[in-house]
Amino acid sequence: MLWKDDVSKMRVAASLLSADFAHLADEIKHVTDAGIEQIHIEVGDGIFSPNITIGAPVVKSLRKVTNAILEAHLMTVYPERKIEEFAQAGADLITFHIEATEQAQTVIHKIKGAGSKAGVALNPATPLCMIEELLYDVDVVLLMTAIPGASGQPLLKNSLDKVKRLHKIIRENNFKCLLEVDGGVNIENAQALREAGANILVAGTAIYDSTDVLASAALLKGE
Numbered sequence: 001m002l003w004k005d006d007v008s009k010m011r012v013a014a015s016l017l018s019a020d021f022a023h024l025a026d027e028i029k030h031v032t033d034a035g036i037e038q039i040h041i042e043v044g045d046g047i048f049s050p051n052i053t054i055g056a057p058v059v060k061s062l063r064k065v066t067n068a069i070l071e072a073h074l075m076t077v078y079p080e081r082k083i084e085e086f087a088q089a090g091a092d093l094i095t096f097h098i099e100a101t102e103q104a105q106t107v108i109h110k111i112k113g114a115g116s117k118a119g120v121a122l123n124p125a126t127p128l129c130m131i132e133e134l135l136y137d138v139d140v141v142l143l144m145t146a147i148p149g150a151s152g153q154p155l156l157k158n159s160l161d162k163v164k165r166l167h168k169i170i171r172e173n174n175f176k177c178l179l180e181v182d183g184g185v186n187i188e189n190a191q192a193l194r195e196a197g198a199n200i201l202v203a204g205t206a207i208y209d210s211t212d213v214l215a216s217a218a219l220l221k222g223e
C-alpha cells in the first residue's frame with residue numbers, strides 16, 4: 001500500500017467517473033504518468049446514488065495494472081456488506097457514506113480489520129455533526145461538494161465554509177484524518193479549497209477533460 005498520512009503534501013485523486021470506461025487501465029496510466037498518486041473509484045449502486053458504475057471485480061483488475069492508491073468511494077446502501085470484497089480486490093482506502101448506514105463504527109472497524117484505510121463521506125446537505133464522533137478513528141473524511149451522482153457539476157456555494165469548519169475541528173482536536181473534497185473541483189477553486197484545509201482534491205472533469213494533465217495536476221496541487 002502506497003498510503004501516505006502526510007498532511008503537508010497536497011494530493012490529487014483522479015475520479016474515474018470522468019474517464020473512458022472502455023480504457024480504464026490506459027486512463028489510469030495517463031494520470032499517474034502526470035504524477036497523480038490516487039485513483040478515486042466511484043462505486044455507484046443505482047440506489048444510494050443514481051448511476052450503477054464500478055464493482056469490486058473491476059477494482060481487482062485495476063489493482064493488477066497500477067501501484068497508485070486505489071480509493072473505493074462506496075456510494076451504496078449497506079456499505080457494511082461490501083467491505084470485504086473491495087478490500088480483497090485491493091482497495092487501499094474504502095470510503096463509505098454516513099447517510100447509508102447506522103453501523104458507522106462497525107464499518108470503520110471492518111475496513112481497518114480488512115487492511116484498508118477507512119474514509120467516511122458526507123453528502124452536501126449532511127451536517128458535520130453526523131461524523132464528529134468518528135474523526136478520531138477515520139483516516140479520511142470526504143466532503144461531497146457537488147450533488148452526488150455525476151461529474152462535471154459546479155462546486156456548491158457552501159463548500160468552502162464547510163471545508164473550513166471541518167478543518168477547524170480536525171486542527172483544534174489534533175485529529176490525524178485527512179480532509180478530502182469531491183465534486184466541482186477545478187483550477188479556479190483549488191487554491192481556495194487548499195487554503196480552507198483540503199488535503200486531497202478529487203478531480204474528474206478538471207483532469208480527464210484537460211489537454212495537459214501534468215499542468216492541470218500541478219495547478220490543482222498548487223505547485
Ligand code: DX5
Pocket residue numbers: 015017018040042146147148149150151152153182183184185202203204205206
Ligand atoms: C459525483 C462524483 C463526482 C466526481 C468528480 O458522484 O463523485 O463528484 O467524482 O467529478 P468532477 O470533478 O467532474 O466534479
